[in-house]
Amino acid sequence: MELGDFRHSPGNFIIFLCFTCSLFLVAASYFGLQFLSPCLSASMLYLWSRRNPNVEVSLMEIFQIRAQFLPLFIMLLVTVFGFSALDDLIGAAVGHLYYFLADVLPNIPETKGLELLESPIWLDVLCDFFEISDAVNELALREE
Secondary structure, eight states: OTTTTTTTOHHHHHHHHHHHHHHHHHHHHHHTOSOOHHHHHHHHHHHHHHHSTTOEEEETTTEEEEGGGHHHHHHHHHHHTTOOOHHHHHHHHHHHHHHIIIIIGGGSGGGTTOOTTOOOHHHHHHHHHTTHHHHHHHHHHHHO
């Protein structure tokens, strides 16, 4: 995601991480979660799947599904193998909240232009000062 959706806006990626991690801490205190990394990966997967719904994903060269169904498929696999899907559900819920506030809400006619999760100017200046976006672009060029 940092090379795709957030490639030219590292400040928005930092906001995404801060927003999701703060909600995970609230959820952890309520649900008694000890490890939050599955929640973070589930929220990143959910956000990527919502922003790229028509991408075909091949899992183990057996299943081929569209990206929009990938979080549900992963939750189903976790449940079938006997584990709790609570981490994935919390991650998907927080990812959905971020997706709604960042991508859907600014495009509703009544709230046109309302961007609650846009990175502040000082964070963009700080990222430019430390050349974070240049480092991400160099990494992307090396992978291509």
